[in-house]
Amino acid sequence: MTQQKVRMLEDRLLYEGWNTLRQLSLEYQHDSGVVQHLQRELYVKSPGAGVLLYNEVNDTVVLVKQFRTPLFYLNEEPMLVEVCAGLLDGEDPETAIKREILEETGYQVDHVDFVMKVFTSPGVVTEYLMLYTANIRDTQRIARGGGLVEEGEEIELIEWPLSLCEEKLMAGEIQDAKTVILLQNLLIKQAKTRHLQKK
Numbered sequence: 001m002t003q004q005k006v007r008m009l010e011d012r013l014l015y016e017g018w019n020t021l022r023q024l025s026l027e028y029q030h031d032s033g034v035v036q037h038l039q040r041e042l043y044v045k046s047p048g049a050g051v052l053l054y055n056e057v058n059d060t061v062v063l064v065k066q067f068r069t070p071l072f073y074l075n076e077e078p079m080l081v082e083v084c085a086g087l088l089d090g091e092d093p094e095t096a097i098k099r100e101i102l103e104e105t106g107y108q109v110d111h112v113d114f115v116m117k118v119f120t121s122p123g124v125v126t127e128y129l130m131l132y133t134a135n136i137r138d139t140q141r142i143a144r145g146g147g148l149v150e151e152g153e154e155i156e157l158i159e160w161p162l163s164l165c166e167e168k169l170m171a172g173e174i175q176d177a178k179t180v181i182l183l184q185n186l187l188i189k190q191a192k193t194r195h196l197q198k199k
């Protein structure tokens, strides 16, 4: 970017809690040369990581289901099915996601493959997610998982055949964006492999 296009006039703290709400005043220069004054609220939130756990032997995917407050607020079904994910908590993303996998699902995973970094809501929220896939086997499940009760977590494990995930994706029944991205990524990779094998 063109730092010269944008100049910070003020960065004001509106609220500091679990996350931080700020208000930026900016001077923004359009390509036409017109300079405009913008005020933008910003929810400053630490980054996270998410992982698609794929069991190649069973051809299944392990997902988590948990209560999500924003959906409750919107009067939507608040128990959301997602890939395992968590906040980085100051750790490097790979260490953080391996810890989350164990805490939430009970699987011990030594290797994860990086897929992509995505900004989850770039108009308002600073959050980005580091997304991974990991191959798991039944024998790697060394604990119950379920999340940290002392932090208010109650996580149900779900193991769905990949074919069922695909059906749900196509029916628009997977509502969490990081989960949609990772499932589509796996399905595209598998389709590409099949295509290459046919050649």
Ligand SMILES: Nc1nc2c(ncn2[C@@H]2O[C@H](COP(=O)(O)OP(=O)(O)O[C@H]3O[C@H](CO)[C@@H](O)[C@H](O)[C@@H]3O)[C@@H](O)[C@H]2O)c(=O)[nH]1
Pocket (backbone or CB within 6 Å): 018, 019, 046, 047, 048, 049, 050, 085, 086, 087, 100, 127, 129, 148, 151, 152, 153, 178
């Ligand atoms: N006290 C308090 N605790 C909170 C608050 N918000 C979240 N927590 C606690 O913070 C912990 C967060 O759990 P993680 O597993 O680390 O994160 P996550 O909620 O699964 O978030 C992941 O998915 C999100 C949704 O897609 C992502 O937004 C996030 O970056 C991350 O990837 C939970 O124990 C939750 O109760 C809050 O406002 N107050």
Ligand SMILES: [Mg+2]
Pocket (backbone or CB within 6 Å): 084, 085, 086, 087, 100, 104
């Ligand atoms: Mg989590």
